[in-house]
Amino acid sequence: MRLLVSELRLRWVSLLVWWLSVAALVALVVAFYPAVRDDESLNSLYADLSPSLQALLGGSDLTSPVGYLNTQLFVFFLPAVLLVFGLGRGAASIAGEEEEHTLDLLLAQPLPRWSAYLQKAAALAVGVVVLALAAWLVLIVSNSPVRFDLPVANLAAVCVQMGLFCLALSLAAQAVAAATGRRAYGVGVVVGYTLVSYIVYGLATTVAWLRHLRPLTLWRWYLLDEPLRSGLSGLGIAVLVAVSLGCLGAGVALFDRRDLRA
Amino acid sequence: MSSKVPAIAARSLTKYYGRHRGIVDVDLEVSPGEIVGLVGANGAGKTTLMRTLLDFIRPTGGAVSIFGHDSVREPVAVRRLSTYLPGELVVPPRLTGHQAVRRFAFARRSLDPGAVEALAERFDLDLTRRVGDLSKGNKQKLGVVLAFAPEPRLLVLDEPTSGLDPLLQREFAALVAETAAAGGTVMLSSHVMSEVEEIATRVALMREGTVAVVDDVSAITARARRRARVRPHEDADLAALAAALTRVPNVSEVTVEDGAVTLACSGDMDAMLKTVSRFGVHALDVAHADLEDAFFAAYDAPDGDGAWP
Numbered sequence: 001m002r003l004l005v006s007e008l009r010l011r012w013v014s015l016l017v018w019w020l021s022v023a024a025l026v027a028l029v030v031a032f033y034p035a036v037r038d039d040e041s042l043n044s045l046y047a048d049l050s051p052s053l054q055a056l057l058g059g060s061d062l063t064s065p066v067g068y069l070n071t072q073l074f075v076f077f078l079p080a081v082l083l084v085f086g087l088g089r090g091a092a093s094i095a096g097e098e099e100e101h102t103l104d105l106l107l108a109q110p111l112p113r114w115s116a117y118l119q120k121a122a123a124l125a126v127g128v129v130v131l132a133l134a135a136w137l138v139l140i141v142s143n144s145p146v147r148f149d150l151p152v153a154n155l156a157a158v159c160v161q162m163g164l165f166c167l168a169l170s171l172a173a174q175a176v177a178a179a180t181g182r183r184a185y186g187v188g189v190v191v192g193y194t195l196v197s198y199i200v201y202g203l204a205t206t207v208a209w210l211r212h213l214r215p216l217t218l219w220r221w222y223l224l225d226e227p228l229r230s231g232l233s234g235l236g237i238a239v240l241v242a243v244s245l246g247c248l249g250a251g252v253a254l255f256d257r258r259d260l261r262a
Numbered sequence: 263m264s265s266k267v268p269a270i271a272a273r274s275l276t277k278y279y280g281r282h283r284g285i286v287d288v289d290l291e292v293s294p295g296e297i298v299g300l301v302g303a304n305g306a307g308k309t310t311l312m313r314t315l316l317d318f319i320r321p322t323g324g325a326v327s328i329f330g331h332d333s334v335r336e337p338v339a340v341r342r343l344s345t346y347l348p349g350e351l352v353v354p355p356r357l358t359g360h361q362a363v364r365r366f367a368f369a370r371r372s373l374d375p376g377a378v379e380a381l382a383e384r385f386d387l388d389l390t391r392r393v394g395d396l397s398k399g400n401k402q403k404l405g406v407v408l409a410f411a412p413e414p415r416l417l418v419l420d421e422p423t424s425g426l427d428p429l430l431q432r433e434f435a436a437l438v439a440e441t442a443a444a445g446g447t448v449m450l451s452s453h454v455m456s457e458v459e460e461i462a463t464r465v466a467l468m469r470e471g472t473v474a475v476v477d478d479v480s481a482i483t484a485r486a487r488r489r490a491r492v493r494p495h496e497d498a499d500l501a502a503l504a505a506a507l508t509r510v511p512n513v514s515e516v517t518v519e520d521g522a523v524t525l526a527c528s529g530d531m532d533a534m535l536k537t538v539s540r541f542g543v544h545a546l547d548v549a550h551a552d553l554e555d556a557f558f559a560a561y562d563a564p565d566g567d568g569a570w571p
Contacts, residue, residue: 108366110342
């Protein structure tokens with residue numbers, strides 16, 4: 001536990017800045033809703049787009065609360081922001097220390113490698129959860145003022161699933177980086193996967209053969225059953241948790257059996 | 263644990279990085295309380311050997327145990343008893359000295375804050391300053407504090423004195439000696455032989471991944487070659503002196519120049535001195551015998567198994 005405390009102590013200022021930025025971004029998007037709400041022309045603009053493009057943009061309905069929040073925040077923008085944080089932190093957690101030559105001093109202590117890995121993963125999880133919480137807090141505070149009037153539980157559901165989605169990918173970045181000792185590999189591999197899978201997820205609405213690949217995209221499990229409309233998806237959460245645990249296990253195993261670079 | 267358990271016991275310890283050689287068949291036993299200096303050129307395997315002890319690197323052959331704990335099977339037990347100072351010490355620049363101690367010693371329950379303060383004071387290090395604002399020497403002092411403050415039974419120090427000025431090197435040598443006197447074991451590396459000579463009680467010379475020679479510092483210096491320059495009285499026969507010196511078994515490289523004879527004498531000097539004194543000595547200069555000489559001799563030894571000239 002002490003490494004977790006040390007990690008949080010080392011980075012709480014940066015996390016606070018991230019927290020405020022995410023809250024401000026969400027507040028900004030929310031603040032524009034009253035202006036968009038009554039503008040039907042926006043919907044007709046989206047309606048002319050192909051279904052794939054609509055899917056990539058998060059739907060065709062821009063003026064309803066669910067449609068607005070999906071297109072403007074949850075289907076791409078907000079998870080992308082959280083991933084900038086999560087992938088960077090994840091890849092840096094072991095490999096960054098190794099590249100900066102501070103890992104030797106840290107691991108010269110009586111601390112098993114697996115424990116160091118897991119405590120750093122826990123610090124990463126705290127960060128992602130705190131940022132998802134920022135989004136949720138802004139949404140429940142603004143819920144009635146801008147007349148979203150969405151169930152608080154549904155707002156929580158989408159934030160939970162988005163948080164798990166970002167955590168799973170961040171843990172994947174940590175695993176790849178820790179297994180190779182290179183931060184860039186962790187970021188590169190996971191960013192590549194995330195973008196390709198996003199396109200696959202969007203195009204699968206119109207391209208028939210891509211539909212079979214859809215389960216391979218984490219986007220599918222994050223947005224399963226439209227959490228903003230229908231609440232938590234047990235299956236979606238189960239898959240995201242399973243992927244997170246898989247990444248943790250693989251990362252620990254691979255990190256534990258290799259030589260550390262001086 | 264019985265004191266007979268060696269602090270370090272390496273048996274056929276071997277590490278290849280793919281096809282690159284790290285260390286090969288290193289056999290080395292270090293008793294508690296010893297100060298062992300690892301000396302060798304860059305790439306001789308000093309850092310590989312040290313990092314293998316702490317399980318940063320997994321051997322590809324053989325094994326090493328620290329106070330009876332295998333480095334691979336019980337790394338946490340090993341690291342509970344040891345501290346490590348990396349050759350290239352890097353501490354995040356935004357941390358203060360105090361924060362660095364917290365960051366890199368949080369898992370050491372034995373750490374006494376008083377010991378940290380005492381060491382910092384002894385080395386005149388301000389722990390409230392940010393590491394990024396410290397000079398290289400002061401950063402190295404912080405490394406010394408991190409390594410010594412937990413009072414471990416084994417200290418593995420990779421080039422600990424690089425960056426310390428001569429005064430602090432002496433203070434460091436004193437600290438190592440005190441640590442050893444209190445029962446601590448120290449392994450330190452350097453490519454500056456004179457540092458090791460001053461600090462260590464035993465020296466292991468590493469060459470191309472192997473430990474070529476291990477011996478006590480006193481024995482090495484005793485056997486080391488001393489260069490001497492003899493200027494006899496003016497009426498002395500230089501050629502006869504040279505010839506007489508050449509017949510002394512442990513004298514070599516006898517040459518005559520500028521009215522003086524230069525020579526190299528390994529080990530006991532008595533026979534050489536008695537020979538010289540028969541011719542009447544005007545002046546005699548003997549160079550300080552350092553390990554460097556001894557080691558170059560070891561490098562030159564044809565069988566390479568530790569035979570000294």
